[in-house]
Amino acid sequence: MAKKTEQITGNMLIAQSxxxxxxxxxxxxxxxxxxxxxxxxxxIYGSLHGIQGILKEEFIDLRKxxxxxxxxxxxTPSSALGSVRKKPKPxxxxxxxxxxxxxxxxFFFYIGGNDSAETTHIVxxxxxxxxxxxxxxxIPKTIDNDLRENDHxxxxxxxxxxxxxxxxxxxxxxxxxxxxxxxxxxGRHAGFLxxxxxxxxxxxxxxxxxxxxPERVFSMDKFARDVKRVFKKHGRCVxxxxxxxxxxxxxPIAALLTAEVEVDSHGNVQLSGSGALGDxxxxxxxxxxxxxxxxxxxxxxxxxxxxxxxSKVDAKEARETGALAVKLAATKDTDGxxxxxxxxxxxxxxxxxxxxxKNVAKETRHMPxxxxxxxxxxxxxxxxxxxxxxxxxxxxxxxxxxxRVKKK
Amino acid sequence: MAKKTEQITGNMLIAQSxxxxxxxxxxxxxxxxxxxxxxxxxxIYGSLHGIQGILKEEFIDLRKxxxxxxxxxxxTPSSALGSVRKKPKPxxxxxxxxxxxxxxxxFFFYIGGNDSAETTHIVxxxxxxxxxxxxxxxIPKTIDNDLRENDHxxxxxxxxxxxxxxxxxxxxxxxxxxxxxxxxxxGRHAGFLxxxxxxxxxxxxxxxxxxxxPERVFSMDKFARDVKRVFKKHGRCVxxxxxxxxxxxxxPIAALLTAEVEVDSHGNVQLSGSGALGDxxxxxxxxxxxxxxxxxxxxxxxxxxxxxxxSKVDAKEARETGALAVKLAATKDTDGxxxxxxxxxxxxxxxxxxxxxKNVAKETRHMPxxxxxxxxxxxxxxxxxxxxxxxxxxxxxxxxxxxRVKKK
Numbered sequence: 079m080a081k082k083t084e085q086i087t088g089n090m091l092i093a094q095s096x097x098x099x100x101x102x103x104x105x106x107x108x109x110x111x112x113x114x115x116x117x118x119x120x121x122i123y124g125s126l127h128g129i130q131g132i133l134k135e136e137f138i139d140l141r142k143x144x145x146x147x148x149x150x151x152x153x154t155p156s157s158a159l160g161s162v163r164k165k166p167k168p169x170x171x172x173x174x175x176x177x178x179x180x181x182x183x184x185f186f187f188y189i190g191g192n193d194s195a196e197t198t199h200i201v202x203x204x205x206x207x208x209x210x211x212x213x214x215x216x217i218p219k220t221i222d223n224d225l226r227e228n229d230h231x232x233x234x235x236x237x238x239x240x241x242x243x244x245x246x247x248x249x250x251x252x253x254x255x256x257x258x259x260x261x262x263x264x265g266r267h268a269g270f271l272x273x274x275x276x277x278x279x280x281x282x283x284x285x286x287x288x289x290x291x292p293e294r295v296f297s298m299d300k301f302a303r304d305v306k307r308v309f310k311k312h313g314r315c316v317x318x319x320x321x322x323x324x325x326x327x328x329x330p331i332a333a334l335l336t337a338e339v340e341v342d343s344h345g346n347v348q349l350s351g352s353g354a355l356g357d358x359x360x361x362x363x364x365x366x367x368x369x370x371x372x373x374x375x376x377x378x379x380x381x382x383x384x385x386x387x388x389s390k391v392d393a394k395e396a397r398e399t400g401a402l403a404v405k406l407a408a409t410k411d412t413d414g415x416x417x418x419x420x421x422x423x424x425x426x427x428x429x430x431x432x433x434x435x436k437n438v439a440k441e442t443r444h445m446p447x448x449x450x451x452x453x454x455x456x457x458x459x460x461x462x463x464x465x466x467x468x469x470x471x472x473x474x475x476x477x478x479x480x481x482r483v484k485k486k
Numbered sequence: 487m488a489k490k491t492e493q494i495t496g497n498m499l500i501a502q503s504x505x506x507x508x509x510x511x512x513x514x515x516x517x518x519x520x521x522x523x524x525x526x527x528x529x530i531y532g533s534l535h536g537i538q539g540i541l542k543e544e545f546i547d548l549r550k551x552x553x554x555x556x557x558x559x560x561x562t563p564s565s566a567l568g569s570v571r572k573k574p575k576p577x578x579x580x581x582x583x584x585x586x587x588x589x590x591x592x593f594f595f596y597i598g599g600n601d602s603a604e605t606t607h608i609v610x611x612x613x614x615x616x617x618x619x620x621x622x623x624x625i626p627k628t629i630d631n632d633l634r635e636n637d638h639x640x641x642x643x644x645x646x647x648x649x650x651x652x653x654x655x656x657x658x659x660x661x662x663x664x665x666x667x668x669x670x671x672x673g674r675h676a677g678f679l680x681x682x683x684x685x686x687x688x689x690x691x692x693x694x695x696x697x698x699x700p701e702r703v704f705s706m707d708k709f710a711r712d713v714k715r716v717f718k719k720h721g722r723c724v725x726x727x728x729x730x731x732x733x734x735x736x737x738p739i740a741a742l743l744t745a746e747v748e749v750d751s752h753g754n755v756q757l758s759g760s761g762a763l764g765d766x767x768x769x770x771x772x773x774x775x776x777x778x779x780x781x782x783x784x785x786x787x788x789x790x791x792x793x794x795x796x797s798k799v800d801a802k803e804a805r806e807t808g809a810l811a812v813k814l815a816a817t818k819d820t821d822g823x824x825x826x827x828x829x830x831x832x833x834x835x836x837x838x839x840x841x842x843x844k845n846v847a848k849e850t851r852h853m854p855x856x857x858x859x860x861x862x863x864x865x866x867x868x869x870x871x872x873x874x875x876x877x878x879x880x881x882x883x884x885x886x887x888x889x890r891v892k893k894k
Contacts, residue, residue, distance in 0.1 A: 098662050100655075103884075123891055127662075137891035150884025156658030158886055163663075180894045247508075247791035250564030254506050254535075255571075259787070352768070353761010353784050360760070376761050378783030379667070383655035386881035387794070473794035476511075476558025478566055483531055483545035486588045 085409065086211060088184025089121035091137070095128040095190035095197065096163060098156035099233025100240075100388040101396035102219045105189050106159065107152035108400030109217065110140050116408035119185060128162035128188070129197060132174050137181070152397065155383045157189075166197055171204035178210065185213045185407050189400070191220035191231075192442050195415055199435040202413045213407035216415035216435055217400050221382045224268035224442035227433045229420040232399055235392035235468035237264070237381050238274030241318075242472055244377060245278030249285040249316050250475070257371025258305055258315045258363055261286075262356040264381050265320040269293050269445045271381065273457045274465055275318035280475045285316025292322035293445045294454035296331055301359070302366040304455055309369055321355060321376075331355060352376070389470050395428065402430050426467035493817065494619060496592025497529035499545070503536040503598035503605065504571060506564035507641025508648075508796040509804035510627045513597050514567065515560035516808030517625065518548050524816035527593060536570035536596070537605060540582050545589070560805065563791045565597075574605055579612035586618065593621045593815050597808070599628035599639075603823055604847040610821045621815035624823035624843055625808050629790045632676035632850035635841045637828040640807055643800035643876035645672070645789050646682030649726075650880055652785060653686030657693040657724050658883070665779025666713055666723045666771055667693075670764040672789050673728040677701050677853045679789065681865045682873055683726035688883045693724025700730035701853045702862035704739055709767070710774040712863055717777055729763060729784075739763060760784070797878050803836065810838050834875035 090113050094102055106124075113119045122140040125131035138159075143151075151158045166174065178186070188198040195216040202214040218225050221237030241263055252259045263272040269291025276289060287308040290296055308315040324330045332355040356374030363372045399416040406414065414432040421427040449461035498521050502510055514532075521527045530548040533539035546567075551559075559566045574582065586594070596606040603624045610622040626633050629645030649671055660667045671680040677699025684697060695716040698704055716723040732738045740763040764782030771780045807824040814822065822840040829835040857869035 094662070098659050121891070124886070127664075135893050138886060138888045139891050140886075142889040143887055147884060147887060150882060151886060152884070153882060154658065154884040155655050157662040158884070160664075161662040181891070243793055244788050247563050247793045248787055250562065250793075251506050251787050251791040254502070254565040254569040256535075256568075352765050352782065354765060357760050357762060357765075373787070374760065375786030375788065376784065377788070379656055379659050379781070380652050380783065380785070380788070383659040385651055385655045385658075385883065474558060474561060475793065476555060476560070476562040476566070478532070478546060478548075478559060479551055479555060480546045481550040483529070483547050483589070485543050 085118050086184050086213065087118040087120065088182045089123060090119045090185035090187070091123045091125055091132070091178070091183045092187040093125035093128045093131060093189070094157035094159045094161050095188055095194035096161060097191070097221065097382055098161060099219050099221050099382050100155040100236035100384065101232055101393050102156070102189055103154055103158045104152050104393050104396035105217050105219060105232060105400030107148045108397035109187055109404045110148060112401035112404040113408070116404070119408055123181070124159045127160035129164055129166055129170070129174065130162045131160070132177050133170065135177055155385050155388070163193070165193065166200055168204060171201060174201065175205060175208050175210045178212065184211060187215050187217055187403055187407070189217040189219055191222065192225055192438060192440055195225070195435060196439040199439040202435055214413045215403040215407050216438065217403045218415060218417070218438070219396065221271055222265055222268050223270035224444070225438050226441060226443045227417040227437050229418050229428065230468055231418065232392060232396035233382070234270060235389035236387070237271050238277065238465060239387060239389045239469045239472070240381050240384050241271055241274045241377065242277035242469060243387065245275040245286055245316070245318065246473060246475055248375070249278055252285060252314050252316050255371070256314045257373065258309060258317070258369050260317045260319060260356055260359050260374040262319050262321050262374065262376040264377070265292060266322045267292055267442050267444065269320050272318050272320040273445060273449065273461055274469065276457045276462060277465060277469055277472065281477060283312055286318040287312065287315050288455045289318045289457055290320060290323050290455060291445060291450060292320045292324060293450060295326045296323035298362055302363060305363055306367055309367070319355070319359060331358070389468060391468055391470055399430060406432055493526050494592050494621065495526040495528065496590045497531060498527045498593035498595070499531045499533055499540070499586070499591045500595040501533035501536045501539060501597070502565035502567045502569050503596055503602035504569060505599070505629065505790055506569060507627050507629050507790050508563040508644035508792065509640055509801050510564070510597055511562055511566045512560050512801050512804035513625050513627060513640060513808030515556045516805035517595055517812045518556060520809035520812040521816070524812070527816055531589070531591070532567045535568035537572055537574055537578070537582065538570045539568070540585050541578065543585055563793050563796070571601070573601065574608055576612060579609060582609065583613060583616050583618045586620065592619060595623050595625055595811055595815070597625040597627055599630065600633055600846060600848055600850050603633070603843060607843040607847040610843055622821040623811040623815050624846065625811045626823060626825070626846070627804065629679055630673055630676050631678035632852070633846050634849060634851045635825040635845050637826050637836065638876055639826065640800060640804035641790070642678060643797035644795070645679050646685065646873060647795060647797045647877045647880070648789050648792050649679055649682045649785065650685035650877060651795065653683040653694055653724070653726065654881065654883055656783070657686055660693060660722050660724050663779070664722045665781065666717060666725070666777050668725045668727060668764055668767050668782040670727050670729050670782065670784040672785070673700060674730045675700055675850050675852065677728050680726050680728035681853060681857065681869055682877065684865045684870060685873060685877055685880065689885060691720055694726040695720065695723050696863045697726045697865055698728060698731050698863060699853060699858060700728045700732060701858060703734045704731035706770055710771060713771055714775055717775070727763070727767060739766070797876060799876055799878055807838060814840055
């Protein structure tokens with residue numbers, strides 16, 4: 079628990095880390111606009127490319143940005159300050175505090191996912207050891223929706239909206255040209271984003287007809303049987319597959335395909351930025367069935383950075399988490415992360431809560447069992463009810479009533 | 487030349503063929519609503535899955551659809567009647583006319599690209615030979631923008647808008663995390679859609695930094711040199727590559743990668759629905775340079791079916807071409823295709839012109855030399871001026887002024 083403290087005065091540094099989202103800049107701008115309200119926050123600096131920018135002393139002065147420009151950046155996807163994937167070692171922290179001291183940084187905000195929360199936690203703990211007085215907050219973002227303590231995380235709803243829209247269109251494409259279509263969706267350990275494909279369904283026969291999540295063991299054999307069954311019923315089959323699907327030993331299917339795998343400093347295997355998994359699954363279905371038209375697409379980075387379609391709820395919440403972190407740091411708390419909690423009741427509403435850094439650092443959360451169908455190849459109504467209010471309005475999909483002309 | 491004819495009376499059959507687009511249903515609904523205005527058009531039937539639906543006598547009665555439902559379908563991407571890739575043989579035509587006669591079909595409209603225009607042309611010529619009186623029109627659509635006679639084709643502008651938006655977001659993603667990012671865009675022989683990536687550029691250092699089109703020979707060696715040069719300058723590099731890029735012998739690079747290739751009845755090699763080309767290019771750059779972070783995405787079918795973002799100009803023109811085809815067939819012309827011509831002058835405006843079927847059938851057009859940079863790895867200002875009014879408004883992209891904090 080962070081103890082309630084006296085206000086301190088000094089400069090603020092904010093940075094972004096990990097994979098971008100469509101609304102990560104909303105959190106950044108929410109934080110900057112809030113900072114301007116607090117007299118004890120003097121300089122408002124942005125570090126370029128996360129903690130790497132601190133080590134290199136590459137800061138921009140966010141007080142020199144006009145409000146209209148801040149608002150324009152808020153509406154823009156991806157990390158406006160640049161990002162990085164870097165876990166600080168103790169010796170890095172010594173350097174970080176030397177730089178922070180030089181610039182009188184007393185407020186530090188790090189916008190990111192579980193790895194970035196871990197970085198924030200390390201910085202916070204090392205600051206205490208070094209007796210460097212620092213207000214240290216993590217601001218959540220991740221399209222994977224896998225931060226503990228949170229009902230959902232900023233970035234997820236917009237990524238989910240993209241995935242749902244993509245499946246809406248792709249289901250229609252598959253309905254027109256038939257065959258089997260496999261779409262690979264981001265999500266290393268948590269299947270939330272892949273599950274969002276289910277929101278694309280409008281009519282009873284709409285795809286995705288099958289949804290495979292990393293929370294369940296993936297069997298190639300069962301996959302082929304599932305596809306055959308759906309194809310027999312509908313004459314076509316649309317499949318949503320998480321990039322993180324793994325075999326019974328926990329090895330990602332994607333990692334089985336390549337001899338060499340890239341690993342970042344947080345120990346994450348690179349899964350995105352390649353079409354290999356989709357192609358492998360597609361080849362497997364071609365070989366195991368008599369279906370001639372089998373295609374695979376990998377949605378890739380579009381899921382986190384496509385402009386102009388962010389969820390309104392997501393944009394609002396991302397901004398509010400950023401603002402609250404600054405407010406708490408400026409007025410009463412030494413450290414923490416902001417978590418989104420959903421209020422009980424029929425109407426969608428949330429509250430925000432400060433939680434200890436260690437509670438969101440490193441480990442991730444997964445889809446609860448109640449969100450996954452018994453057969454492990456679909457989501458439940460409970461998941462739809464959970465995700466729908468986050469994503470908000472989706473395009474209308476029309477379809478002919480289709481009264482048949484009597485055969486002559 | 488179709489001769490001006492007396493009006494005939496009978497039923498109308500309309501169908502969709504080839505790859506879907508975001509606005510192909512606008513053409514369909516434009517045609518249906520126009521047909522309702524003409525007393526000599528009695529039944530308005532839709533054939534399911536192109537000419538395959540005729541052979542199977544699978545028709546729906548489009549007079550039984552409410553106007554509000556027709557409008558909902560118009561706004562929906564992909565082919566609402568279903569599609570097919572099938573070139574009719576003379577013996578198929580005998581069957582087609584037997585069915586058409588049974589249902590008194592005297593107006594036939596086929597919405598599609600160059601292959602569908604070829605099908606329409608074959609049906610028209612065979613109908614003449616068989617002395618089966620038929621008004622036979624092709625209605626253009628193709629995201630590839632490769633129909634002869636046309637300034638541009640319905641479907642292209644919306645696909646181009648998707649590609650531009652995708653590159654806008656992906657350029658920001660690459661700016662945040664650096665490295666090299668390769669995106670593979672649809673386009674078998676014509677580079678228009680890949681070229682549209684250039685519309686994503688807002689700031690001088692924005693990607694795509696390199697654009698490779700099927701109109702120029704692709705050299706792996708030059709590609710690696712280009713990437714190295716851009717990376718040295720910007721510390722990052724975003725590349726747009728057409729799926730149809732080919733080597734000096736005209737062999738598609740994508741086809742070089744796989745021993746088995748799928749070919750449809752029009753003789754087209756399957757290039758989409760696989761990530762192999764992007765992965766191959768990505769591996770090549772990793773091996774040939776010292777750049778560690780190299781990623782590839784293949785945009786795939788999203789380019790032609792993503793809902794909710796269609797270009798307004800595209801939607802309007804698609805509807806008008808569909809309506810005009812029906813109007814001409816109902817009132818004065820026996821056959822043809824509708825071509826879009828751009829009016830001279832500063833303000834964007836078009837006219838529509840009936841052209842002979844043979845002029846758009848089979849052969850495709852390519853990017854003119856004036857649209858391609860001398861080095862063959864970018865587009866020109868002339869292309870931007872051409873494409874911008876078609877695509878219309880794109881999302882605003884904000885960026886920090888970024889005043890540096892003076893180093894201490």
